[in-house]
Amino acid sequence: MPEPDRDMALDDRELRAARGLAVAGDWAAARDIVATAGADWERRGLRLKVLAEAAPQDAGGWLDAWLLDAPDDPIAVTLNAAALSDRAGKARGAAPAAQTSEEQFRSFAELSERSHAEAVRALTLAPDDPMPCTILLGSMFAVRDQRGAFREVLAEARRRDRYNFDAHWTAVNFQCEKWFGSHRAMFDLARETASEAPAGSGVTMLPLFAHLEYAMRQYCWGKVSRDGLINCRRYFQRDDVQRELDACVTKWRSPGPPVHARALVCENWLAVAYALSGRRDECAAVFGRIGPYVASHVWAYFFGSTVGGFVANWKWANRVR
Structure with a gap:
C-alpha cells in the first residue's frame, strides 16, 4: 500500500514548496501562493490553513516579519488570525470536555479571543474572502452562547461565497451535539446546505x-x-x-x-x-x-x-x- 501521507497540503505540491520557503524565512513565498489562488476561495482557504499550521509561535518569525513589513496586508492579517486559531485548537486538544484540563480551556479561550480580534480586522481588509468568517466561526467554540453571532457570521460567509466548504463544515461542527447544537440542528444545516x-x-x-x-x-x-x-x-x-x-x-x-x-x-x-x-x-x-x-x-x-x-x-x- 502507499505510505500514508498526513500533510495538510495534500496533493498541492506548489503549496508544499511555498511553505518550505516560508519556513526558511521567505514570507513572500507564502503571500504569493495564497494570492495565486485568486477567487478560488476553497483553494485559498486550504493554503491559509496549511501556512497557519507552519507559522512559528515564537516572536520574530517569518509571519511577524511579514506583518512588520506590511501590517495591513489582508493575506498576512488573515493568516495571523488562522495561526492563532490553529494554536487555540491544539491548546485545547481533541479530548472530550471531561478529559480536558482547566489550563487547556484557559489557553483555548485566550488564543480564540486573539484569533477573533484579528479575524474582525481581516473582515474589513479582505471584504470578499470568506476565510475571516470561517475563523470567526471557529473562535466561537471557546464561548458557549454565540448563537446570534453565529447566524450573522454564517450569513456573511454565504454572502461572500454561498457554498463555501470550510465555512459550512465549521458551522455544521458548531451545530453538532458535542458542541453547541443537537443532532437535529446538525442534520438540518447539513441537509439544507447540500440540497441547495x-x-x-x-x-x-x-x-x-x-x-x-x-x-x-x-x-x-x-x-x-x-x-x-x-x-x-x-x-x-x-x-x-x-x-x-x-x-x-x-x-x-x-x-x-x-x-x-x-x-x-x-x-x-x-x-x-x-x-x-x-x-x-x-x-x-x-x-x-x-x-x-x-x-x-x-x-x-x-x-x-x-x-x-x-x-x-x-x-x-x-x-x-
Whole structure:
C-alpha cells in the first residue's frame, strides 16, 4: 500500500514548496501562493490553513516579519488570525470536555479571543474572502452562547461565497451535539446546505459528515470499543442511511471527478462510510482515488487512530492480509 501521507497540503505540491520557503524565512513565498489562488476561495482557504499550521509561535518569525513589513496586508492579517486559531485548537486538544484540563480551556479561550480580534480586522481588509468568517466561526467554540453571532457570521460567509466548504463544515461542527447544537440542528444545516448547493460542490457531502458525527457521538463517544464499532456498522447499514449516502455521492460526483480543494477530505469521509457499511469494492475504488492522502481525523472516531484506521481499512478494502 502507499505510505500514508498526513500533510495538510495534500496533493498541492506548489503549496508544499511555498511553505518550505516560508519556513526558511521567505514570507513572500507564502503571500504569493495564497494570492495565486485568486477567487478560488476553497483553494485559498486550504493554503491559509496549511501556512497557519507552519507559522512559528515564537516572536520574530517569518509571519511577524511579514506583518512588520506590511501590517495591513489582508493575506498576512488573515493568516495571523488562522495561526492563532490553529494554536487555540491544539491548546485545547481533541479530548472530550471531561478529559480536558482547566489550563487547556484557559489557553483555548485566550488564543480564540486573539484569533477573533484579528479575524474582525481581516473582515474589513479582505471584504470578499470568506476565510475571516470561517475563523470567526471557529473562535466561537471557546464561548458557549454565540448563537446570534453565529447566524450573522454564517450569513456573511454565504454572502461572500454561498457554498463555501470550510465555512459550512465549521458551522455544521458548531451545530453538532458535542458542541453547541443537537443532532437535529446538525442534520438540518447539513441537509439544507447540500440540497441547495449545485452538483459537484463539496458541501453536498455534509450530510454524510453529519452521519459520521452522529454515529461517533452515539456509539463511540469518549472511547472506541468493539461494541461501539458494531453499533456504528449497524447504523451505517440501515436502509435510510444508505439511501442518503448514495444520494450525496451521486450529486457530488455527477458533474465528473471532483476537483475542488477539499475533494480528498470528502473522499476520506466516503471511504470511512463505505468501510462501516461493509461495501468493500466501493471502498477499494475510493482508496484508489485517495492514494496516500490521509485527509480526515474521522478515521480515529471509529478505529482509535487516524493513520491506523486508514491503513487497516485500506488492507480490508484491498483484501490484503
